[in-house]
Amino acid sequence: MRGLRAALRISRRTAWRSKGRSALILAMLALPVAVITFTLTAFATLYDMPPSQYPLGRADAVVQGAREWSGLSQNAWGETDSLEAGTKTTPYAQAEIAGLIPGSRLIPTSQQFLRYLAPGGYEMGYVRQVDLRDPMSQDTFRLVRGRLPAAPGEAVVSTRLDEQIRPGVTLLATEERRPLRVVGVALFAPARPEIVVFPGSLPDSTFGPADPQQVTHGWLVDAPRPLSWPDVRRLNARGLVVRSRAVVDSASRETRFNLKIDSSTLPALPWTGIALLQVVLAAGPAFAVGRRRRAREFALVAAQGGSPAQLRLIALADGLLFGVAGATAGAVIGVAAVPLAMPGLELWAETLVDSFTVPWISVALVAALGVAAGVLAALAPAVGAGRTDAAAVLSGRRERRRDRAGRPLLGAVLVVAGLTATAVSARHGIHLIAASALLTQLGLVALVPALVRAVGRAAARLPLPLRFAVRDAVRNRGRTVPAVAAVMTTVVVLTATGVALRASAISPLPFLRDLPQGPVGSLQISAADLTPQLWDRVRAAVVRELPAGVPLVEGRALATKTGVPLGVALPKPAKSENQGVFFMEGRSGGLLAGDESLLRYVLGREDPEAVAALRAGKAVVLNPSAVRKGRIRADVMRQDARPLNTPETISLPAVGVRPTGQGWARVVVAPEAAEKTGYVTVTTLLAVNPADYRMSQASADRIAAAVEAITPHAMVRLETPPGPVDDSVVLLVLAAAAAVLVLGMAFVATALAAAEARPDLETMAAVGAAPRTKRAVVAGQALVIALLGTTAGVLAGLPPGAAATRVPSGLYRPMMMVRPDGVPVIVHPRPPALLLTIPWPLIALLVVGLPLLAALGGAVFTRSRLPLPRRRVT
Incomplete structure (x- = not known):
């Protein structure tokens, strides 16, 4: 312990002398801890209380009850399953409640x-x-x-x-x-x-x-004293459900400090491991350069009898000191930022926070991971410190280090195991794919030294700046490897995300894409619950944009006699036991009431027999197999969850008529026939049939603006044929993230490399190198780090991205798709081909654009004047 205290004291003094490097390392370690801690605390604060609970405010309790509820049982939060809603009750009067809680004040x-x-x-x-x-x-x-x-x-x-x-x-x-x-x-x-x-x-x-x-x-009860659990049980016996502040606070404390870790936290472990690996690799170069700068200090300790273990301890003390300081600062900043941001978070979540909640167990685990990241980042430099050649350092010569190529055999084994696990887990879930990708990344990290060494062999014919940059990277693999690996792990995540998102965008599964709501070229204005006056204003706004004589199709839905819209559940098609069914019904599907123009719009053609059936009071069913004995049955549901005063099932005489192509409703019935069932009809749809008039996009935009000025509840849609997949927004977001993360890490590693290469640059200046040589050398260092990291990251990110496109295994089995007209269709969806799911623009940006940008940034932000060598006094 005495040795550790001395090592920490040395580390603290060294950190204070190198304030810039210390601030950089602290930021690398504290920022992830602060972000994760802030997120955990904010969500715990916003969603700590179940949303179904009535808030207490400053009341001591909220009570409700009836004489028929006597002897009920409840939990600490006032929830009970011993009573059923809807039974006839005789509620207590306010005076009776006040008598059961003497000395209290109540408001209803x-x-x-x-x-x-x-x-x-x-x-x-x-x-x-x-x-x-x-x-x-x-x-x-x-x-x-x-x-x-x-x-x-x-x-x-x-x-x-x-x-x-x-x-x-x-x-x-x-x-x-x-x-x-x-x-x-x-x-x-x-x-x-x-x-x-x-x-x-x-x-x-x-x-x-x-x-x-x-x-x-x-x-709401203002009691003379807090209502305890015995008070709650006493009131339960009289038929009162009580939510007491004292009982809730006590139960919340017990729940909050329960140290049991639920199995639902296990899926987060792979993602936590990836984040931890990223932090370790990002901070590693800074510790490596710090160890190089302290080489004379380590040599003096070794010359005075310090053992390799003591040298390693001094170097590891850096990681422990920075890890504790960074994790503590990050945790404090993350927790303290929540109250400051809470007004904005409340407006974002549209809810008022009941109390400030800190998940201390989760915060402590995150802080512990931050400390572990600091120690692991300093581990490799500590091993190098233990091998310090005191004679070489104190005499001003370069240390002779063994040319280690990492652990290529172990790395190859891990990569093969990771790729195999990725292929196996492709059908079992995204969390298993993340765990497999983490295994692959660990193997690649072990292979990066061998990769850097292999690149060094090919540098003989490169121009001087690039040759110097490559050989400097090979000579200082302790600094280069973590930087390349950090860029690589970031690019792996971005590449896999890009492949998965593009696959979902071009997926053949129809329910993952925008479903058509009508025939191509049609205009629909749909709304579930507008007044007749608003519909008249909407209708007038549409008619103003239409040429004279163009009819407007109107679709109506069942409603109660007071105008409350009703939902109609039509018969479902028969399916096999294990076969999935997906209903493609849009807003215009289901049962619609209207005239012949609606029937022509839905069928896609003129049909005299269907028109005659509609005029005869029969329902026109677009899936003839749903007609049973000349009738169609449907269940009627009230959407506001209040009971109906009329029968919940209707039966109509029906005739089956198949549409031309795909129909746009399941059943069409005349309004008069629908009203005979005891309901009324209200407008829910206005449409322009493309057979009568094809609306232009400009006219549709004007109609949409006019309708939006009337009511925000109506949706205006111009049905256009499906075009190419537009994933530009996704690619832009990923490109921005890649630019910030990759360029940031490349610039940090390049700055550290340039600082360490100062003696070589001084030598170049002494032998007459041109001023632009330094810029070219720094640009080459940035190019080498970024290019190696992005190339390896793209290659490693394609397998997990491809596996993620196969995750929902059940969705790729044959399934029954029910069209808007109720006709079942068996589809056999297949995952999209890998070449189609690769986001080539993103790949080009990662492999070509970002390395060139890194090189350009290194050249622009570097002073061109080379430093002169300092004379040594002997």
């Missing part, structure tokens, strides 16, 4: 998923009724703009609706259309509602019967 609160009318159409979301001005409601919201509701009929809306609903707008809620005037915009805690209204704005019947799974009718 209610919440329900409701449909309401906004200026842009109908919306659906949670509406809460509570007094936000009461102190118990504090910490459940943060007012962003406007003011709080102060009277019945006033409301604030969530920031999620801020772009659509502004203060001053009046909303209409419930079927009675009660007006709610928006007076403010707020950010809410988890279980966040879309609207919060002042008490008395909506009747209690709006929120439905008491529900044990959510607070439909409850009270």
Whole structure:
């Protein structure tokens, strides 16, 4: 231990003398730790409380209950599975609740998923009724703009609706259309509602019967003392579900400090290993140069009797010191940055944070990995320090080192094992592919010294700057190998990502690409829940852009008598037991009600027999096999999860008619026939049939702008034939990441190499080298490092990228695809060919562009004047 303290003291003094190199190493080690710690802490803080829980604010508890719930059981968070929702209950009155919790103050609160009318159409979301001005409601919201509701009929809306609903707008809620005037915009805690209204704005019947799974009718309680678990159990016996702050905080602490590591963390280990390898390789050259600069110090220790083990300990102390300092600083910065960034994070997540949560176990593990990265980065320089030739260093001569070529045999074995594991894991998951790629990268790192040595043999015929750069790289492999390996590991990840993303872009699987919504050349305006007045305005905006006489096709959907749209589930095709089924239904699919123009649009042709069946009140079914005994049956579902007052299954007389090509609905029925089932129809689709008029892109853009000014809920789409895959955005992002990472590491390694090559440059100046020679030498050093790393990285990144394109093995089996007209089609998808999935522009940038940019940067940012050799006084 005494030796370690002395080594750390030496390391600290040396680090203080070389402030620039020390800052660089600390940044390399602290930055990844800070980023990961910040991400873990931010997510733990944002998503610590389950979103289904009603926030407590400054209340001691939130309670709800009924006499019929007596003897219930719940957990610490107020969740119960011993009661079923929907049963008839007799809720407690507020005075009765106050009697069960003596000395308490209560305010009522209610919440329900409701449909309401906004200026842009109908919306659906949670509406809460509570007094936000009461102190118990504090910490459940943060007012962003406007003011709080102060009277019945006033409301604030969530920031999620801020772009659509502004203060001053009046909303209409419930079927009675009660007006709610928006007076403010707020950010809410988890279980966040879309609207919060002042008490008395909506009747209690709006929120439905008491529900044990959510607070439909409850009270916020300000108790004279915290409600303990025995108090909760006592109230459970009387039929109350209680969420107590004291109980929740106690349970959260127990859960938070549980040291058990779940098996779900295992998939993250390969990615953590890749990140750790990247940090070790990036920091390795800095430690290697530091060891070279301290060669005289090591020689003096050896001359005074220091053993190789003590020299290694002094060098390893650098890694330990920088690892501890960098990991500690990174962890502190990452954790401390979360509260500073929390206002912006809350707006991004659209939720108010209940409490600041730090996952200490995860933070400690990340910091430990940072320390391990520092020690591992200093390991190779420490081995070199233990072999210091004291006589050579103290006499001013270069040390004679053994010409080691790494571990080529071990590297070859690891590469073969990694490639084999990659091929095997291609069908088992992306995490196994990452683990296999990590094994391959470790093998390549062991092979890089041999690769650098092989390149040195071919440098004899190169120009002087390149010849010097290659031989300098070979002579100083302790610095060159980590730099090349760091570039290589980065390029491996970027290449594999590029191959996988391009494969998904050109994938033959139809559900991974944009599905057509109508015939080519058609224009569709679709919306699920607009008022008739808004549809009239949308229709007028479309007609203004159409030539006179061009008909507008209208599609309607089933709705309740109050106008609530309904979902219709049509019969599914028969399939084998293990066969997957994917429905390609778009927004215009399903059951549509309309006239002959809609039928012609859906079928793609004129069909007098189908028109006659439609006029006779029959449903036209585009998949004849779905017709049973001359009828079609369908299940009707209400989309707001409230029960229907009418039968949930309808049956219509039907006739089967096959479309021309692919149809664009499964069933077409006349509105009058649909209304005979007890429902009404509402508009959900307007379309321009390409057989009547082909819309230009400019006209479609004008219609889209006009419709967007009317309502944000309508979608305007011009159906165009599928074109070539456009993955330019993906390639641009990957190219930017490659430029920042690869060029950054290449410049750092080049700067270290140029600093170490100063005696050679002085010698060149002494023998008359031109001023531009230094620029050419530095450019050659950058080119060698970047070119070797990117070439090896691209070759190593192709196998895991190709394997990632085969990961979803079940998707490439034969499966049944149900078209929008309900016709099942058996497809046999195959993964795209490897040559098609290679992003050639990205590969060209990595192998050609970035090395040339690195060389250009090295030449531009290097002073051309060569230093003169210093005279030694003897």
